Amino acid sequence: MNNIYNVVIIDDEAIGIFNLCTSLAVFSNIAVTGTAQTAQDGKKLILEKRPDLLFLDVEMPEMSGLELLREIKNRINWQMQVVFYTAYEKYLLQALRESAFDYLLKPYEPSEFSVVMDRFFASVAKENKLSSFMDSLSRLIPENHTFLIATITGYITLRQEQIGYFEYNKDNKHWYVTLLDSKCIQLKRNTNAEEILKYSKSFAQINQQQIININSLAMIEGKKCIMLPPLEKEQNLIISRSYFRSIQDKFSLI
Helix, strand or coil: CCCCEEEEEECCCHHHHHHHHHHHCCCCCEEEEEEECCHHHHHHHHHHHCCCEEEEECCCCCCCHHHHHHHHHHHCCCCCEEEEEECCHHHHHHHHHCCCCEEEECCCCHHHHHHHHHHHHHHHHHHHHHHHHHHHHHHCCCCCCEEEEEECCCEEEEEHHHEEEEEEECCCCEEEEEECCCCEEEECCCCCHHHHHCCCCCEEEEECCEEEEHHHEEEEECCEEEECCCCCCCCCCECCHHHHHHHHHHHHHC
């Protein structure tokens, strides 16, 4: 069975939304789960529907599509491709700099739309193939002992005892894993905390940006996590108030 991919359309012009919905209707594995004509409604819709594909108008009265995307970029922790959709070619370069997946100029030709959708389907097929490979190989590895972790350059195998903690870098919007030898490895784009926590029950989130390996934890002083050597000098592993209860629960389970 084919996957159904969710699409959200944000355009202040009703005719623009209608044209896109008409073009998308020919694809049986595409579902338009929401449309919006204002930036504020669009932001809420994106975070609620978590679309696989977003068609985003660049030129809107209250806020540009580029500004909208910047405001919520840190909250997008799933795989979402963005197609900027506008009548103004002057936004092309800026849209590409904002990591747009693709770009459509109004009015578009059916052939131009087909190229965009072919690229989208090829992209998700590649991602699904890599995920399937990772899942299949992970099943061959003893649970909670060795992990196949996706990085920006491919996949690496790490033993649980090598891992100190994971940390999210807000500047470049990537998660990193810090090993006990102090080596820091950048994980693949769009990795999120939920995916990391699935690797092992020994991984516990202590705040929005950090996840520790409890097996590398020596003690908790107040709300500060003191790690085992050689990471005992780490000073910034602090349990936030909202995560403190879950850490207590985690210790009761181990």
